[in-house]
Amino acid sequence: MAEPPVVIWKHEVERWLRYKELIPRLEEALGKFSSRDSAEVIQPVRTTLVLQKHNGFMGLMPTYMEKDAVLCTKFVCFYKREDGSTLPSTQATVVLLDPEYGNVKAVMDGDIITRMRTAAASAISARLLMRPDAEVLTILGTGNQALSHYDVFTEMFSFKEVRVWSRTTEGVERFRHSVSGPVMPYVSVEEAVRGADVIVTVTRCTEPVLFGQWVKPGAHVAAVGACRPDWRELDDVLMKEAVVYTDSREGAMTESGDVILSGADIFAELGEVINGTKPAYREKTTVFKSLGMGVEDAVSAKLIFDQWKVNANKS
Numbered sequence: 001m002a003e004p005p006v007v008i009w010k011h012e013v014e015r016w017l018r019y020k021e022l023i024p025r026l027e028e029a030l031g032k033f034s035s036r037d038s039a040e041v042i043q044p045v046r047t048t049l050v051l052q053k054h055n056g057f058m059g060l061m062p063t064y065m066e067k068d069a070v071l072c073t074k075f076v077c078f079y080k081r082e083d084g085s086t087l088p089s090t091q092a093t094v095v096l097l098d099p100e101y102g103n104v105k106a107v108m109d110g111d112i113i114t115r116m117r118t119a120a121a122s123a124i125s126a127r128l129l130m131r132p133d134a135e136v137l138t139i140l141g142t143g144n145q146a147l148s149h150y151d152v153f154t155e156m157f158s159f160k161e162v163r164v165w166s167r168t169t170e171g172v173e174r175f176r177h178s179v180s181g182p183v184m185p186y187v188s189v190e191e192a193v194r195g196a197d198v199i200v201t202v203t204r205c206t207e208p209v210l211f212g213q214w215v216k217p218g219a220h221v222a223a224v225g226a227c228r229p230d231w232r233e234l235d236d237v238l239m240k241e242a243v244v245y246t247d248s249r250e251g252a253m254t255e256s257g258d259v260i261l262s263g264a265d266i267f268a269e270l271g272e273v274i275n276g277t278k279p280a281y282r283e284k285t286t287v288f289k290s291l292g293m294g295v296e297d298a299v300s301a302k303l304i305f306d307q308w309k310v311n312a313n314k315s
């Protein structure tokens, strides 16, 4: 008989999920996804329900990795919050199942998973697409994703300068006091991004906040927010001038306002660069349009569950 499911809450997810182990697994999973081999990864574009009354959405993100025996789904609710709202803008739960029996093995907090795997995917994009001599990183936004992106980008790379922008002085000050290293605060987007080699956009904007005319030629942009077909973070100039990479073509063509409304071409998936089937144009201006994929949650959940099991058996 199947064991009852375990519940792995936030503090345990924080304990067992580490960028050092997550990044190589994520990179491998992105490559498997882009190989379109159904024995490696089956992951449809997420199903999204509109929560009209609450100005939000629920995404259901199932993934099956036959060879790795991983069956997983995430439920993620995300909202277009009013300014000043204290309600969370994203909440997620991850469910790991046994693919043979169909029983639930674990229910996990999905917030930390979402923060870390999203930041890790952006860091992989930067490792592949930024210029090797990149010195200046700018983060637009100061919320949860901004914090996880700061952590992994400063852990993986040695930027000489890290800048952060928020619409308010309080936002940048809060961010400055939450991170463990140096950061230069900005309240003008243009000043924050002029001369930057890498720009991360992690806002809840629905209209463009980053304009191509401010972006240094050859810069790399990891665009993480704007995950609805009518939401934008980047303007048409940037989308059309840059070489556009994404996590999933189907996902981007269905959900990304930056791709759909600008009419920009998608050059490649990150997994195709990892697999060596598409080039990384480091010397050109590049955009990685991230929507988030179930396979990223699945490899994170397996990593956490395996570590949890080893350690539960010890005690």
Ligand SMILES: NC(=O)C1=CN([C@@H]2O[C@H](COP(=O)(O)OP(=O)(O)OC[C@H]3O[C@@H](n4cnc5c(N)ncnc54)[C@H](O)[C@@H]3O)[C@@H](O)[C@H]2O)C=CC1
Residues within 6 Å of the ligand: 078, 088, 089, 090, 114, 118, 141, 142, 143, 144, 145, 146, 166, 167, 171, 202, 203, 204, 205, 206, 209, 223, 224, 225, 226, 227, 290, 291, 292, 293
């Ligand atoms: N690509 C992916 O895999 C994922 C994308 N996301 C998206 O990333 C974005 C950030 O997520 P979190 O950091 O969790 O949200 P958050 O609510 O913690 O932070 C959002 C940030 O955007 C700022 N902001 C809000 N409205 C704005 C506006 N109109 N103009 C400029 N800045 C504005 C807020 O002040 C805050 O700094 C959201 O759009 C979310 O949907 C979240 C999870 C995964």
Ligand SMILES: O=C([O-])C1=[NH+]CCC1
Residues within 6 Å of the ligand: 076, 078, 090, 092, 114, 227, 291, 292, 293
């Ligand atoms: O992949 C993900 O979890 C999300 N993408 C956009 C909002 C949440």
